[in-house]
Amino acid sequence: MKKDNIAPFFAVLQAANPTPETELEYSTPFELLAAVLLSAQATDVGVNKATRKLYPVANTPQAILDLGVEGLEGYIKTIGLYRSKAKHLIEACRMLVERHGGEVPRTRAELEALPGVGRKTANVVLNVAFGEPTMAVDTHIFRVSNRTGLAPGKTPLEVELKLEKRVPPEYRLHAHHWLILHGRYVCIARKPQCWQCAVAAYCDFKPKTPTPGAG
Template sequence: MLRAMKPAAVQEFFRRLSAANPEPKSELEYINPYTLLVAVVLSAQATDVGVNKATGPLFQIVTTPQQMVDLGEERLRGYIKTIGLFNTKAKNVIRLSEILVAQYGGEVPRDREALETLPGVGRKTANVVLNVAFGEETIAVDTHIFRVGNRTGLAPGKTPDAVEAKLLKVVPKAYRRHAHHWLILHGRYVCKARKPDCLVCPVSDLCGFKDKILPAAVV
């Protein structure tokens, strides 16, 4: 396994990402905590762009759990049919909306355990909602963060949970609020899966990736 990045390098890693993008935002479009929750549930195995295309019209008429229940599963499927696994996701969204109305007064709970009991909501989704909607210092490890954590040496781990645990230990307190977004965006646009763009990477000199492409030496 790649050697873990040293604390001073981790500090500099996030300082640079922060300097380049001080207030990173989710690329999922939402109106309130509930619509964020729906968007994140729909985003499983789908792109943010694809989800936004579907939820744009949907969120013009639905912004609360009760409105979603009133819409119904069949009509919801019509809005999200372009998204993968839309049948299962429609069932989950309607059911979680019913639970929010019945048990939480139509509000999204600010509690991990409560969130994870909702249909279609796992640890990653709960972490996104807690971070984006409520400002909690959580890190949702998706494929991008898992790759960046392992490839760079920032937080090597064999599972998403292992990478998350390491990130929560090594990310400096000052950067923990936005670490989730910086790492996702870095993995999505720079440290890409097939061909990382090392030549424009702002942290390439801190990265432990043995196959990174560096500028040719000046003769």
Template sequence: MNATQRLEFFRRLKQAIPEPVTELDYSSTFELLIAVMLSAQATDKSVNLATARLFPVANTPQAMLALGLDGLKAHIKTIGLYHSKANHVLATCQILVEQHGGEVPATREALEALPGVGRKTANVVLNTAFGQPTIAVDTHIFRLGNRTGLAPGKTPLAVELKLMKAVPKEYLQDAHHLMILHGRYTCMARKPHCHQCVVIDLCRFKPKTVAPEGFASAPA
């Protein structure tokens, strides 16, 4: 895509998704961090069901540590990989208490030093909690970057770096959630809803872009 097409791409996404926000439930930066850590290889819905039980009893690092490993596991056992996630969460809480006064740090370096927090999780927290223009490349954004031609790359980092250059500055803050939500509900992996896509004419993904009878092939 050229610069004009990229600008139009995000203009249409923002028009279709006027409030691009995470679908994880949280009420503090700490809750967001924990929810994102728990969401690895799990759905937001499953995480929200678990945190609806967890956060009312432990929504600070100190309270999470007081809950203990067995107590934490009991609350998140419905989430995949909950054994390792519980260990990471408690280790992270310990560091937050000992090194950050119980607060979530606002730098990439400090976030990525936390157990169970990689670049993707750090980017989500930096973007959603601290308003930094970062893009966390999950499976949806990786797919969109390659499928649409917006930012093709062989690795999540390659796609992220290309997106940081390709996304128009005015949409950089919202690009992360715009692309996730578009990938989750329209540009799915197996059966994308191309006939409902607002950027179909800008997308380079051709095999499935023939609209069913009665649907327009491109947005007005």
């Protein structure tokens, strides 16, 4: 994607959705952290179904610790990889209680030190809970960044670093949400819906997917 096309690309996405939000349901930084940890290789819809039952019972590190691994598993067993996620979340809660007074830390290094929390999860928490202009590169952002030519790269980290350089400052806070939603609903994996894409004019992907039934 030509540099001159990047600002208009984001301007169109912003006009369509001025204040994009995560589709994970949460009311505190800890609820967000737990939801993102549970969302690896799972859908936001599936995670929300589980946390709607879990959070009214336990929505703090100490409360989840008190459930224990087996107790926690009972609430999240509908989510993929729930056994390993339960262990990670319990250990993360233990560390939050012992090292951070039960509060979610606000630095990447401290977040990434928590079991089950990688760079992407840390970036989501920093962005959504604390307003940092981070780029949490998931499969949708990785695909959209490469397909459009916005920030091509062979690894999520390479794409993240390119996005930080190429996205204009005024769009950085919400950029990862716009890209996730665009990848989830328009620039989908198997067949991008180019015929109804608002930013197709700025995208390098060729040939564009034709309108179904056309011709």
